[in-house]
Amino acid sequence: MPPARNFGTVDQAVKSITTVDEYIKVGMEIANEVAMDFVEHDTEHIEEHTEQFRKLMIEFVRMERDLKQFQEAVDFVKEQAKNITEPRVNLEAMLDQKLAELQQGNKDHDLVQHEKVLELNQRLAEAKNPESALKTLQMAPIEDEDIELTQQTISTRCPYTGSEMVVPMKNKLCGHNYEREGIINYIKQRRKKAKCPVSGCANEKPMEISDLEENKELKRYIERKNRQAGKRK
Template sequence: MADTVSFPVVDQAINTLKKVNEYINAGMDTTIDVAQDLVENDKVTEVSSKKVMDLRNIMLDFTRMDRDLQQFRAAVELVKRQCKKGAVEDMEELLDEKLAEIQAENTDEELKQDEKYTDFEQKIRDILHPEEGLPSQAQPTQVDDDIAVMQEVNTKCPYTGKEMTHPVRNIHCGHHYEKEGITQLMKNRKGRAKCPVGGCVNDKPITASDLEDDKELKRYIERKNRQATKRQKHAAIMV
């Protein structure tokens, strides 16, 4: 009967799966880092090179594992809800049924639309073709250690004064802020926070719906930081 089902045990198992999900995400992040180092250091000129292809397949495997894990958790939740409504003769059979329904339309092609996977591909392209996909105010200027060095883009939050790591863009005036910083400003001003950029003509109070993630600027910041780290390492070796 449904009232005899030990859901706390099931929930504990699901919490364990959440930890597995963290490991998968960590694996994805590591694969992206390795791919960036490979392309930068080995002077890979073709995205189809064997090493990059191997890493691409690893990313797809991680993406597939992440999808399977999320779908299994969704199937478990469906079974739990059905058990609460009434008796279930065979929970394992029901779980298999729900999981099969969820997975019925799975395709390998959709894996390539995953956010982490597209981030992997974009970062490779950014390194191989630094002149493409840069923020509009950044243009390539010269080559330093075979790395395109871009004109400075303002990557500091106008509110916190610190380097941004998660930039968001105000859709009304186009100014960028660190997400955590502008969220805190909005909270402090209680709905009356305005763009903190001096001289901004936008006098509309900022709301969450006015802000959008700027993935292009975020990639620029990440690449800028990687280049700075490489130059520091190179300088240390030369000392």
């Protein structure tokens, strides 16, 4: 029978890693928002700010990757230790070896392809060229004259709740947008009778939550609009 091993200290360290990982995710979100503020307020040094925030986001991604690999190596060693009968096996050396194996596949290219880096790049590009972002929104499929997105204007008001959208969700079937919380509650309440609440919508199919997807382009537009409104106050 394998000797009992005390992993209490290791488990405590892993909990700390989980906390750090949460901090990293928060840091990514903050970096995203601060980058937008810098780009919109200091247009004279926009390229310099863009590069600095890209490097910062890549470092966040690198830290996230390193933490995940360390966690994976720890889990591997703990699993192996369950079947080890030799009491003098160097678990620390086993951990170092497994970590080295995982790190062999690390490539900088993977970091720049991370979703958060790509999201930052897109938001920075849109902030520098807002007209391009506006055209992207205006090219969304439309079914009737009452749809939120038109060639003349972009409405950020939810057609169901009547409130300004914060997390816009797009109906994949008709292209209409709604505030996430409101439309999900509507679908749950109406069930099979939950048709698109936009007047005159040609889509007669009852809505399901799976028909919705976050409209990231519109969300970024709303965030940029709110920041600009805040600057005018």
